[in-house]
Amino acid sequence: MEVIVVCLLLIFHIPLMNGEIQHLDVLSESRNVIMFEDFGFSKGGYISISLSSVFMSSTSTNPVNSSLMGFFYAPSPAFDALEDALFNNSCILGKPFISPIVTFNELSNFSITSINKTIPITSPDLYYVFFLNCAPQTSISMQVNLETYNLNPKGKKDFIDEHFIVSPAIGFSLSALYFIFLLLWIYACYKNRPFVHRIHIFMMALLLVKSLELFSRDETQCFVRFTGTPHGWDIIWLALTFIRTLLFDIVFVLMGSGWSLLTPCLPDIQKLVLALSVLMQIVVDICFIVMQGMGPLIENYSYWVVTFYAVDFSCSMWIVFPVSHTIDNLRESSKTEGKEAITSFQLTLFCSIYICLQAYVYMEKLGIFILRIFLSYKFWWVSVILEQAIEGGVYMLAFYTFRPNEKNDYFVLEERQGEEELVTVSSMPTSVVV
Template identity: 40%
Template sequence: MSPPTLSLLFFLFLFLLLLPLSLAEIKTLKITSDSRPMILFEKFGFTHTGHVSVAVSSVSVTSTSNLSPPDPSRLGFFLLSEESLLQVLLEIQQNPSFCVLDSQYTTHLFTFRDLSPPPVSSFNQSYPITIPNEYSLFFANCNPQSSVSMTVTTLMYNLEFNGVKDYLPAGQTQLPTLYFFFSVLYCVFLAYWIAACVRNKKSVHRIHLLMVGLLVIKAVNLICAAEDKHYVKVTGSPHGWDVLFYLFQFLRVVLLFTVIVLVGTGWSFLKPFLQEKEKKVLMIVIPLQVLANIASIVIGETGPFIKDWVTWNQVFLLVDIICCCAIIFPIVWSIRSLRETSKTDGKAARNLAKLTLFRQFYIVVIGYLYFTRIVVFALKTISAYKYQWVSNAAEEIASLVFYAIMFYMFRPVERNEYFALDDDEEEAAEMALRDEEFEL
């Protein structure tokens, strides 16, 4: 292999840590004139009853130099665990021309020498997994200056105790039940929220109706996720549920960020309008969420075999970070505005209560973003492959807690605790504000 293979394997190792277990539906992928020395196809958690099947057809290998024709034994498929990848990195570091197909740490499947003779040039074989682990399926091209075109069909599954095929990785087979359970919780949440709005009709604002829509979209999104995973689990294909999942995921994320921005500005709850800078935040967040969801779909549907997969991952992470930062600004602006207003309008207690409310909301939003972006990622990284569902459960629990706190803080009530204040509280609030101003 050429020297760049070492750096390629290093980056593959990093992205294997970032890559969630693939939804191992039966996939047919087309490779066209690809000269990469390593191509990552799938990542799957196998039990002791696991199987992997690889079928290739329409194979052609083209040399880009006038040297000897490509050696078919130097092109092939293999499985590699994350632990073994480190050993392979060391082997290539010691010998940059080393071919990964010769490594003792790889699970060899087949090379192009095993293909049927032209003009068919195809191969189809299933392999049992003898050692349970999380493996990545790779294709290696150890012929420098050559490119490969082929159609590849991959199929990975574990057999259940009754012999039924489970096409979800060992760490994700619990996801259909998990998502359905949380969809039921959100339906109960929705019913409770609607009842609260009906009981307090006079205190319902437009933001509360938008929050109803958010709960509806979230519940439907989880139902679609449960159905998507269920059909992949039993048939290897989502049967169109992935389209609905991505659609409602897009609507849910856009609506969630919009609600956070609107609540953070006090729209409808404290004021009936948005300032220009607040409108600009929404105009930035919504298009970025469109781009982020496009990146998410590309990552989820194509898999890591495409040449631009790393780029789409970077786009998704960058856009997500920008959106998370953008929704913080309106809350900070509201806190600053309330602090300034409290010094001049003579309603110290009411403004202090509002200030306290938005500070609490700021802390809750920061905690939610930190947990779902950092803690959940850490769980995905450190959890054993059989317990990858734990990170999904943690993310859904954090989301449910965040929704519950946000909805409780800004619930419709006739006698809002933040505005029903007596004279003693007013005086105490004035003193508190003076103390705060002195400290600042």
């Protein structure tokens, strides 16, 4: 269990934005280790740190050994040592691969309360930047400015780790593809206006928000790449991510329930599922925003990360329930005489979306997570592309299956059934009253 939690902590930043400039205020912090950054350096990368307003306080009667406190960095082989420090509250000074950036013995002269240090990275690898406090009963307050960056061919700072993030060109292309998808969906709805239901409008909104989310994320990465800060685009990105995840759950729960296609009014059990899935997704989004906004200095940061992944996976499992419930109802309905053909086509329809959601849950949520644990950091970009491909495939299959179209089998069959019932009624002998 501990290994899983550590993996969560260390890979949480993979799909997000690594390398931006961090400005943090540390207040009376007594933890042994604080993870500040994980960054894949190429040859010629740098770690630059600036400390100011440094203040140490201790409840111990012994003098504080300031050499036991400071900022350190370590390559990926130091994973085991970091795991031990995170969960056993142990000191890992002197362990293999652990190298100092700056230690507080350089501040032994109490008139010096600030320091600047920049160190080069000569061996390309994934590096962790963290703060260690091995002085017993001692807390630290300080202001930290941390930069991790590579140098591009022109010699300028590049704050984005290419091993983690898909290039902006690919990101903008994905945004454009979703926008084209949206235009095609609008055209399909306009062309088949008599068959458009409320669920199709929700699906349209989901595509729009997804395209805007990808665009704002790529804008964020572009600003971070060249300036080290997102210039407010991260707020837009987080807001759109919040809306998109809520819309995704709502659309697929309503779609799986047959809302506005088979049942214009949801039964109580489906309303409960919808409410719980939305509530769980709100919890996921709150965890995501808190972790992005406050970072590793937040109290019980590891619990926020674990809660994020656990609830996110549970929420994904939960949205499959309405589809299975609808399939069970259709199977029961198929036993009714005269409805075998209709329910057969409806079962095919909802079985398709069921398989689609199962693939999304186990491949995009669970499979990608396991892949990132065992995949070399140099190929983590593959997991990002694969994640987007799986999600895009889910959108395409679900939207194609539930498209507004007069040729949809269940619409045609319902019409035919109505015609057959009219023919049957008209052919019945009329009783004559004498």
